[in-house]
Amino acid sequence: MSKSFLSVESLSKSFPASGKNEDLVVFENVDFKIEQGEFVCIIGHSGCGKSTILNILAGLDSASDGVVIMDGREVAGPSLERGVVFQNYSLLPWLSALQNVIFGVRSRWPQWSKKQIQEHSEKFLKLVGLEEAMQRKPAQLSGGMRQRVSIARAFATQPKLLLLDEPFGALDALTRGNIQDELLKIWSETKQTVFMITHDVDEAILLADRVLLMSNGPRASIAESVSISIPRPRDRSSIIEHPGYYKIRNHLVNFLVKRAGDKEDSGSGTRIVDPAADAPVDAGAQSDLLRSAPGQEKSFKVSG
Amino acid sequence: MPLNMRAALVSVAILFVWLLLWESATPVPEATEALSEFELLMGGADQEARVPPPSKVVGHAWDELSNPFYDAGPNDKGIGIQLGYSLYRVLTGYLAAALIAIPLGFVIGMSPLMYKALNPFIQVLRPISPLAWMPLALFIIKDSEKSAIFVIFICSIWPMLINTAFGVANVRGDWLRVAKTHELGPLSTAFRVILPAAAPTILTGMRISIGIAWLVIVAAEMLVGGTGIGYYVWNEWNNLDLNSVIFSILMIGVVGMLLDLALSAVSRLVQYQE
Ligand SMILES: Nc1ncnc2c1ncn2[C@@H]1O[C@H](COP(=O)(O)OP(=O)(O)OP(=O)(O)O)[C@@H](O)[C@H]1O
Ligand SMILES: [Mg+2]
Numbered sequence: 001m002s003k004s005f006l007s008v009e010s011l012s013k014s015f016p017a018s019g020k021n022e023d024l025v026v027f028e029n030v031d032f033k034i035e036q037g038e039f040v041c042i043i044g045h046s047g048c049g050k051s052t053i054l055n056i057l058a059g060l061d062s063a064s065d066g067v068v069i070m071d072g073r074e075v076a077g078p079s080l081e082r083g084v085v086f087q088n089y090s091l092l093p094w095l096s097a098l099q100n101v102i103f104g105v106r107s108r109w110p111q112w113s114k115k116q117i118q119e120h121s122e123k124f125l126k127l128v129g130l131e132e133a134m135q136r137k138p139a140q141l142s143g144g145m146r147q148r149v150s151i152a153r154a155f156a157t158q159p160k161l162l163l164l165d166e167p168f169g170a171l172d173a174l175t176r177g178n179i180q181d182e183l184l185k186i187w188s189e190t191k192q193t194v195f196m197i198t199h200d201v202d203e204a205i206l207l208a209d210r211v212l213l214m215s216n217g218p219r220a221s222i223a224e225s226v227s228i229s230i231p232r233p234r235d236r237s238s239i240i241e242h243p244g245y246y247k248i249r250n251h252l253v254n255f256l257v258k259r260a261g262d263k264e265d266s267g268s269g270t271r272i273v274d275p276a277a278d279a280p281v282d283a284g285a286q287s288d289l290l291r292s293a294p295g296q297e298k299s300f301k302v303s304g
Numbered sequence: 305m306p307l308n309m310r311a312a313l314v315s316v317a318i319l320f321v322w323l324l325l326w327e328s329a330t331p332v333p334e335a336t337e338a339l340s341e342f343e344l345l346m347g348g349a350d351q352e353a354r355v356p357p358p359s360k361v362v363g364h365a366w367d368e369l370s371n372p373f374y375d376a377g378p379n380d381k382g383i384g385i386q387l388g389y390s391l392y393r394v395l396t397g398y399l400a401a402a403l404i405a406i407p408l409g410f411v412i413g414m415s416p417l418m419y420k421a422l423n424p425f426i427q428v429l430r431p432i433s434p435l436a437w438m439p440l441a442l443f444i445i446k447d448s449e450k451s452a453i454f455v456i457f458i459c460s461i462w463p464m465l466i467n468t469a470f471g472v473a474n475v476r477g478d479w480l481r482v483a484k485t486h487e488l489g490p491l492s493t494a495f496r497v498i499l500p501a502a503a504p505t506i507l508t509g510m511r512i513s514i515g516i517a518w519l520v521i522v523a524a525e526m527l528v529g530g531t532g533i534g535y536y537v538w539n540e541w542n543n544l545d546l547n548s549v550i551f552s553i554l555m556i557g558v559v560g561m562l563l564d565l566a567l568s569a570v571s572r573l574v575q576y577q578e
Contacts, residue, residue, distance in 0.1 A: 060481055078484040090478040094500045094576035103496070107486035139577035157486075 004033035005193060006057075006161060011066035013052050026052055027220040030066070031270065032212055034161075039187065039194045041204040042222075043252065044214025045260055050197045054163050057195060058084045070161060080108050083159035087166045089150040091138040097149045098134040101125055101156050108157040124156035125149070127189070128182045144175035148182060155186050164196040168203065177236055180206060188233065201252045205245065206234055211252060212270075216261045223259070226251060227274040244276025251275035323358045330357040356547050364547040365554070379539060381531070383552065387559055389531040393449070393524075394517045394563075397456025401513065405461045406506060409468025410494065413502070419469065426465065434459035434520050438527055448528035452521070459520045460513035467509025471502030500574070507571035514567055518560045533559075 012028035026049040034040050044050055055061035057068055059078040068075040070082070083104075091100050101121040109117070125134050128148040138146050147167055154162055167183075168176040180203060187194060198204050204211045205228055213224040230242045239245055251273065356364075372384030412419045434455045441451035475498050483493040525534025533556055540548035 058485060060484060078481075078487065080485070080487050082485070084481075084485045086478060086481070088478060090482050092479060092482065092497065092500070093578050094503075094574070103482075104486060107488060107492075137577065 005036040005038075005071060006034040006195075007069045008032050008053075008057070009067050009069070011053070011056065011063050011068065013049060013056070013061075014064045025219050026217050027214075028065075029221050032222055032225065034193060034195060037191045037193055039196070039207055039209050040212060041196050041198050041208040041210075042212040042214060043198060043201065043204055043256065044220065045216050045256070046199075048214045048217040048220040050214060051165055054084075054165050054195065054197055057161070058082055058163050060084075080157055081159050082161045082163060083154035083157050085147075085150050085154045085162070085164045085167045087169050089138070089143075089146045091146055091149055091153075093138050096135050096137055097130060097141065097145075098122065098125060100138070100149055101153045104153040104157045121152075121156055124152040124186075127155070127186050128152045128179075142175075144171050144179055147171065147179060151179070151183060151186070155190060155192065158190065158192070160193065162192050162194045162196075164194065166197050166199065169199065176200075176203070180236070183207065184234070201249060201256070204228075204252070205230070205248055206236060206239060213252070213255050213260070215259075222270045224255065224271045224273050227272070227276075229274055229276045242276075247275040327357045327359060330355050356550065361547055361550050365551045368548075368551060378530075381536075383533075383536070383555060386531065386533045386536040386552075387555060390521050390525060390533040391559070393453050393532065394456055394514075394521050397453040398460045398514060398517050400453075401457045401461040402464055402510065405464035405509075406468050409465045409506070409509075410472050410498070412465070412469040413472025414494075414498075419473070426462070430462045430466075434516075435523055435527065438524065442528075448530060452524045452528050452532075455524045456517045456521060460517040463512040463516065464506070464509040467512070468502065468506045471505025471509075472498055474505075475501040500576075503574035504571060504576070507567065507574055511564060511567040511571060514563050515560065518556075518563055522556060 009031055010028075011030040012025065014023045014025040014028075017023045030053065032040075042050055042053070052061060056063050057075065059075050059082065075082075091097075092103065095103060098118075098121060101124060102117055105112070105117050105121050112120075122131070122134065125131060128151055130145060130148055130152065133141060133145060138149070141149065147170075151164075151167065154164075168179060171179065184207065196207065198207075208228050211226045211228060212222050213226060214220050215223045226248065228248060230239060230244055230248075368383050372382045374380075374382040375385060412422055437455055437458050438451060441454045442448065445451050445454060479497050479501055480493070483497045488496060521532065522534035522537065525532035525536075526538045529535050529538075533552060537549055537552045537556075540546075540552065
């Protein structure tokens, strides 16, 4: 057994049959591990079960089979140890931006003084560049600003694991780029472990240490774990000049367009890939940047 | 000109036209002063025009409002005192109803079981005219004052109960998930998330209730008598003092409007934009 920070073991989720149909198995045999401080993105076609996996990690949903173990303990129910940023921001509309962050901080450290809570919350709002808008209600903020508040709230509670469900899905490209920068900045300062769903291949390459590729449902699984071996700090404008960038990008796009639906992929374990290195990587030859320990993920399971 | 100004102008114009029509349709019967009370009761010399013109009503209103709190015996109290009695009953019954309806509405809204279990009772009790409770209330409570308060209680409880339950049951799942991921206990969730989320709906219920309570108190006081604006209207009708009847009708409207304005001010405080 490994001592990974987070380990997801043969997770599956099915929904009861409606009418005469068989049970709907959304995904099965999902195995992966995340190391402390790692930034992992998951990509897959719509409906393959990414949000379901994230909700199970958050403790908001329960799996039909399998376990999630974080820090040596099984995940059962929601906890402040795992912060969630939902796609629709989920800010409380009757509270100002600052009060929304305070809501999180106060729940996390109820014993703190009012002043301490306020200062801590303001610090994180400043980190996402919102010092001017702290007193405004969510309805008076743009979509991008709301998402920043939501990110500030999640980071301010300093959870051991941050779960982001398509946090930038509803934003235009320009705003999205800016907030990606904010996210990288705040992540590099806090060194939190992040698990993020995205539909955007370039976003995944910019942010992640590793990208998990999900095959199409039903009976989806994690087909590949792709290392993004591009050194940090990364920068949106210069990252495309890195020699590995297009290799990785082509690999990811190729998977999504051509191979995500291949049924041979599912159930046969997760392949470890490093497209930026020319030869297929061997677990021992990983650079220091890749904090993952991929050798353990090769769990060959019989297809169900 | 801004819209509000124009609207105010039109309002004044409508009022003016209405008063003019009213005034011209009800010429002061001559020699009214000379008629004895007996003749007045019998319809007097003039068989038709009993409704006083606005000029007389306004004059009477001026007299009444310049001394609203005089008390000259059980049948002759100032309009302020009568309104005070009615307001006291309405507010007492209404607050008691709120104290029960809002917590109970929370329980019903949060628990599908309680919702299903209590729904038949609510559906049967709600359509009962509040005045239908009066005989039973008088029999059990044996006090007309308290019975009137009970009638207010029973009529204002339903909108608050139903709106609270509805508001609580329909709090957005996202916000409840925020509460869960922040490890809020049931009480914290109720006070920090559900209450503010449902507050606008609850306030709507409270506003409907106060409106109904004010409608019902007039009828209830006509029934139980003694004091209050409802009794006052009925008493002045018996005295055939139509000046007072019209004046008190106006006052009922004004006080009802003020109650509604007060609650709408509160509801603006808890309103939020999604
Ligand atoms: N309560 C439910 N009952 C039945 N099926 C469900 C239920 N909830 C989700 N599903 C199914 O589970 C599958 C996965 O849903 P999920 O929301 O996790 O997908 P996703 O990968 O996040 O998609 P997207 O990228 O569009 O957000 C979908 O096919 C959906 O139809
Ligand atoms: Mg989703």
